[in-house]
Amino acid sequence: MADVRKNREPGYILLGVVILMALGAVIIAGNLDLASSNAMTTNGEILRNQEFYRTEESLNFATSWLRSFSTSLASAFSRNTFYSKFDRTAPTIGANDTSLFQLPTRIKLQGTNNSVILANNASVAASAFPPMVDTVTGVAFNPVSGFQAASLGQSMVRVTLVDVMAVDPTKDYGDPDTGAMPPATDFNPVYRIDSMRSTTGGGHVFGYFIGSLVFNYGVGFYGQDALYISQDCDSYLSNSGAYDAATNRRANCATGSSGSVGIKNTEKVFGTLRTTGTVNTSNPWGDPNQMPPIVCADFNCTKKGQVCSGAQCTVSGFGNYSKDWLYYQTNYGGTPLQDLDGGNIPPGYYSQITVGPNVEARFASSAATTSTYYIANLNLANNAKLYFDIGLNAGQRIPIKMYVNRFTGDKFNGNQLINLANKPYDLRVFYLGSWPLTIDGTADLSMFLEAPNATVTVSGSGGYFGGLKSKALYFTGSSSLHYDESGDVTTLADVSYKLRDVVARYR
Amino acid sequence: MRTTIIIALFLVLTGNVPVANSQEVSQDEVIVAGDNILSTEETTMVGDPTSEGGDVANIINPDGSLEGKVQVKDTGDGFAEVYRSGQMVERDELMEVEDCKVASGMIGRVRICGDATTLSLVGRPDFNCPKGAGNMTEACALIETPL
Numbered sequence: 001m002a003d004v005r006k007n008r009e010p011g012y013i014l015l016g017v018v019i020l021m022a023l024g025a026v027i028i029a030g031n032l033d034l035a036s037s038n039a040m041t042t043n044g045e046i047l048r049n050q051e052f053y054r055t056e057e058s059l060n061f062a063t064s065w066l067r068s069f070s071t072s073l074a075s076a077f078s079r080n081t082f083y084s085k086f087d088r089t090a091p092t093i094g095a096n097d098t099s100l101f102q103l104p105t106r107i108k109l110q111g112t113n114n115s116v117i118l119a120n121n122a123s124v125a126a127s128a129f130p131p132m133v134d135t136v137t138g139v140a141f142n143p144v145s146g147f148q149a150a151s152l153g154q155s156m157v158r159v160t161l162v163d164v165m166a167v168d169p170t171k172d173y174g175d176p177d178t179g180a181m182p183p184a185t186d187f188n189p190v191y192r193i194d195s196m197r198s199t200t201g202g203g204h205v206f207g208y209f210i211g212s213l214v215f216n217y218g219v220g221f222y223g224q225d226a227l228y229i230s231q232d233c234d235s236y237l238s239n240s241g242a243y244d245a246a247t248n249r250r251a252n253c254a255t256g257s258s259g260s261v262g263i264k265n266t267e268k269v270f271g272t273l274r275t276t277g278t279v280n281t282s283n284p285w286g287d288p289n290q291m292p293p294i295v296c297a298d299f300n301c302t303k304k305g306q307v308c309s310g311a312q313c314t315v316s317g318f319g320n321y322s323k324d325w326l327y328y329q330t331n332y333g334g335t336p337l338q339d340l341d342g343g344n345i346p347p348g349y350y351s352q353i354t355v356g357p358n359v360e361a362r363f364a365s366s367a368a369t370t371s372t373y374y375i376a377n378l379n380l381a382n383n384a385k386l387y388f389d390i391g392l393n394a395g396q397r398i399p400i401k402m403y404v405n406r407f408t409g410d411k412f413n414g415n416q417l418i419n420l421a422n423k424p425y426d427l428r429v430f431y432l433g434s435w436p437l438t439i440d441g442t443a444d445l446s447m448f449l450e451a452p453n454a455t456v457t458v459s460g461s462g463g464y465f466g467g468l469k470s471k472a473l474y475f476t477g478s479s480s481l482h483y484d485e486s487g488d489v490t491t492l493a494d495v496s497y498k499l500r501d502v503v504a505r506y507r
Numbered sequence: 508m509r510t511t512i513i514i515a516l517f518l519v520l521t522g523n524v525p526v527a528n529s530q531e532v533s534q535d536e537v538i539v540a541g542d543n544i545l546s547t548e549e550t551t552m553v554g555d556p557t558s559e560g561g562d563v564a565n566i567i568n569p570d571g572s573l574e575g576k577v578q579v580k581d582t583g584d585g586f587a588e589v590y591r592s593g594q595m596v597e598r599d600e601l602m603e604v605e606d607c608k609v610a611s612g613m614i615g616r617v618r619i620c621g622d623a624t625t626l627s628l629v630g631r632p633d634f635n636c637p638k639g640a641g642n643m644t645e646a647c648a649l650i651e652t653p654l
Contacts (some may be wrong), residue, residue: 080648133649138632184575216631239592316630319613370586370600396588396595401612425596426614450613487596489577489614489628491649 012042051203059195072141096126103236118162124156136220205443216493219256220483223473227257230264238423255313272306315461355384367393372401379408380416413441424466425487587617
């Protein structure tokens with residue numbers, strides 16, 4: 001038989017090698033493509049990150065700028081200014097918003113169709129913003145030039161006033177230009193901040209910058225060198241009625257100092273705390289920057305009230321005193337004197353007034369006189385009662401002013417100076433002496449007291465209604481303090497901001 | 508068969524096996540989107556925002572009251588009276604200073620120079636109180652100095 005075995009076919013191996021090489025080439029090509037894609041992706045990611053960080057940096061610079069100039073950007077949003085600066089419109093693009101990137105706004109410059117915009121680059125929008133007045137310094141401020149001069153990093157930034165929200169919408173009656181009544185409320189601004197590398201592409205970060213107006217309620221309780229509070233403090237408006245904790249108390253107790261301040265960590269100040277000095281946080285004094293707060297914005301105490309410490313804070317201190325004050329500081333010894341025990345005591349100059357035990361005396365105001373008492377020494381015996389009768393002039397209550405160089409015993413209480421039937425600001429007491437003064441007892445007190453030369457300590461269990469400013473002030477009692485806002489003047493002071501809903505995109 | 512196994516093994520080892528639902532990264536894609544990425548949650552609310560007052564408020568309420576309005580009155584017989592919300596809250600004696608009259612008190616200083624009346628609040632800016640009818644000014648407002 002013939003051998004039928006076939007010889008091996010050498011080309012078969014070659015074919016296998018070719019196939020394997022082809023496969024290898026495909027794999028290598030795939031890997032190269034993958035590496036290329038990865039490289040492109042990585043590069044794109046780096047580029048996007050760089051764009052994002054640059055735009056984010058500029059956005060942060062812009063928010064810092066707005067915060068830095070917050071007191072210069074508040075005045076236009078007050079009730080008596082807003083509609084003279086702005087008009088409300090339907091959401092429309094402003095005439096000055098002509099770039100590829102546009103934003104509809106509900107606020108326009110008064111009498112124009114221009115949106116209210118601050119831009120650091122004309123290609124992103126034409127700036128338009130009303131001139132402002134700093135609410136602290138009273139100095140005029142041009143936001144447009146200020147923003148353009150600001151260093152905001154490498155991106156284009158525009159700040160657009162997209163809307164405002166009335167603090168109390170029920171008291172915004174519309175634009176007075178259309179015949180509406182002027183608003184009885186102020187307006188919180190709502191800005192949108194856009195930070196972008198270009199109007200056509202690249203990184204873009206935007207967010208909403210929501211303003212909240214801050215008011216200065218004066219300083220109800222002020223200790224120039226020191227203020228230490230161991231009692232709760234709230235506020236009310238005596239013009240709206242007597243204080244009632246259940247119905248009309250408010251969270252605007254204003255406290256301040258130019259020195260050291262401390263609030264006992266078991267007590268609450270419902271309002272604000274400002275000092276150009278320092279805050280003592282050593283036990284038993286609390287830290288007002290920690291939660292739960294000891295300075296509260298509301299009575300639920302879920303939000304911290306405004307706290308400012310350090311040289312940058314502005315605090316209302318003592319007033320500038322009249323010639324009466326200066327005159328009496330140097331001349332009280334030689335003035336006419338009357339020593340009266342009981343009865344009605346007319347305004348005038350006294351070297352001493354003595355009100356004996358269980359004696360009732362009365363001070364009174366009237367339009368015909370100064371309603372001012374100048375007393376070198378006021379001697380109130382135990383159980384002496386000094387009442388204050390408030391006169392009227394054309395229906396107006398006439399406050400009584402009382403300058404006292406010294407209280408005998410350097411103390412008095414609410415059973416001796418009786419003003420509870422009146423408003424606290426009906427009695428304004430100026431204590432001229434430098435002898436430390438103690439106010440104690442169990443009865444409530446109602447007055448505005450100013451003692452720029454003396455340390456005043458308020459102890460006892462009586463409440464205090466009104467305001468008190470002194471060289472140093474210590475509240476050590478067990479009752480509460482109630483600042484009477486009606487006896488002072490409230491002003492728009494500032495606007496604070498929250499940055500919300502920030503979004504970053506890459507185009 | 509062996510060749511097929513070898514090829515499959517290569518693909519698995521090189522990670523080139525397609526995976527369901529994978530996406531390529533697009534340069535148009537939103538990088539980061541969301542809420543509060545950069546939010547600051549610092550406290551902003553201070554006190555009662557519906558407070559009477561405001562910017563030494565010039566308010567005419569629907570009921571005709573004078574809520575929040577601050578005015579100054581020169582009584583003509585040597586006194587300056589400060590009114591808030593239509594109520595007198597301080598009465599101070601005026602003294603002559605050069606061609607003006609000045610009165611100082613707890614709230615601030617009143618300066619009357621002819622028809623111009625200024626109220627300087629303690630620790631705060633000056634307010635202009637425009638001349639009104641009679642001896643009572645209109646509501647005082649923050650003085651705006653020219654730029």
